[in-house]
Amino acid sequence: MDIVENSLKTLEDLKRIISRIEISELDLLKKEIFSAERLFFTGRGRSLLIMKSIAMRFMQFGFEVYLVGETNTPAFRKGDLLLAASASGETEGTLLNVRKAKNKKGRVAAFTGAKKSTLAELADVIVQIPAENFEKENKNGGTLPGGSYFETGLLVLGDNLIINLAAGKNIETARLFELHANLE
Numbered sequence: 001m002d003i004v005e006n007s008l009k010t011l012e013d014l015k016r017i018i019s020r021i022e023i024s025e026l027d028l029l030k031k032e033i034f035s036a037e038r039l040f041f042t043g044r045g046r047s048l049l050i051m052k053s054i055a056m057r058f059m060q061f062g063f064e065v066y067l068v069g070e071t072n073t074p075a076f077r078k079g080d081l082l083l084a085a086s087a088s089g090e091t092e093g094t095l096l097n098v099r100k101a102k103n104k105k106g107r108v109a110a111f112t113g114a115k116k117s118t119l120a121e122l123a124d125v126i127v128q129i130p131a132e133n134f135e136k137e138n139k140n141g142g143t144l145p146g147g148s149y150f151e152t153g154l155l156v157l158g159d160n161l162i163i164n165l166a167a168g169k170n171i172e173t174a175r176l177f178e179l180h181a182n183l184e
Contacts, residue, residue, distance in 0.1 A: 010143045010152075017131045017153050025127045030165060031064075032109050034036035036081035040106075042068040042097045043085035046151045047111075051085050054158035060176035061166045068097050086110070087131070087150035089117020098122050111157075113150045122182050129153045 033039065041055040042048070042152050055065045066073040068082070076082065083099040086094045089112040098108050102122060110123035113131050131149035144152070166173065 006143045008015065010124065013143065013149060014153055014156065016147055017129065020130045020158060021127065021157065025125070028125045029109050029127055029161070030168070032081055032107055033165060034168075037077075037079040038064045038066065038081070040068055040076055040080055040082045040101070041084075042075070042082060042094055044091045044093045047085040047087065047091075047149065050151050050154045050158065051083065053155060054083075054162070057159060057162045057176070060179045061162055062175060062179065074121045076101055076106055077103050080084055080104075080106045082106055082108045084108060084110050084119060084123070085112070086117075086119050087113040087129075087147040089114040089119035091119075095119060095122070107138075110156055113147075127157075129157065145151055147183070 030101070038130070039058055041051040043051040052067060055067055058065045070077075075173050080101070082093070082098065084094050084098050089110070095118055098110070098119060099122065107125075108123045109125040110119045111127050112119050113128060113129055114120065115128050116128060120128075131147070131148050131153050163173065
């Protein structure tokens with residue numbers, strides 16, 4: 001299979017995965033985001049890289065956002081929302097941050113591939129991205145290794161989530177260019 005064919009197969013797989021995301025979960029997530037004072041983002045590995053991208057988009061649309069662990073991140077407090085991502089729902093570093101957020105009386109929204117996981121149990125809102133690990137369960141013949149389907153699905157979902165939220169608040173997409181980095 002060549003690179004283009006493989007990429008097209010990957011897009012088909014992602015379409016199937018994203019089409020299985022529950023709209024009701026996204027509706028609950030949107031309510032949490034709109035009611036939060038500030039948004040904090042966490043994850044580990046590639047999930048963290050995607051969460052950083054999503055956090056940047058939220059900032060560009062005018063939300064107050066922070067990345068857990070960065071030097072300019074303030075204390076988490078009641079009224080804040082922690083958005084956490086872990087495909088397995090068992091990533092220790094992510095769970096540590098989730099438990100701390102809960103202890104501070106904040107809310108937690110989780111993106112996970114596993115509804116039956118510690119992360120799902122701890123979270124106030126769960127958005128399941130039902131991406132099988134095709135490397136371990138090759139029954140569906142996926143084209144990407146490891147958790148790539150979860151992470152890529154999260155990226156696509158995150159960008160579309162912020163566009164939907166912005167439309168709900170009548171924020172023009174041109175707004176993102178006003179807050180886009182100009183020291184690059």
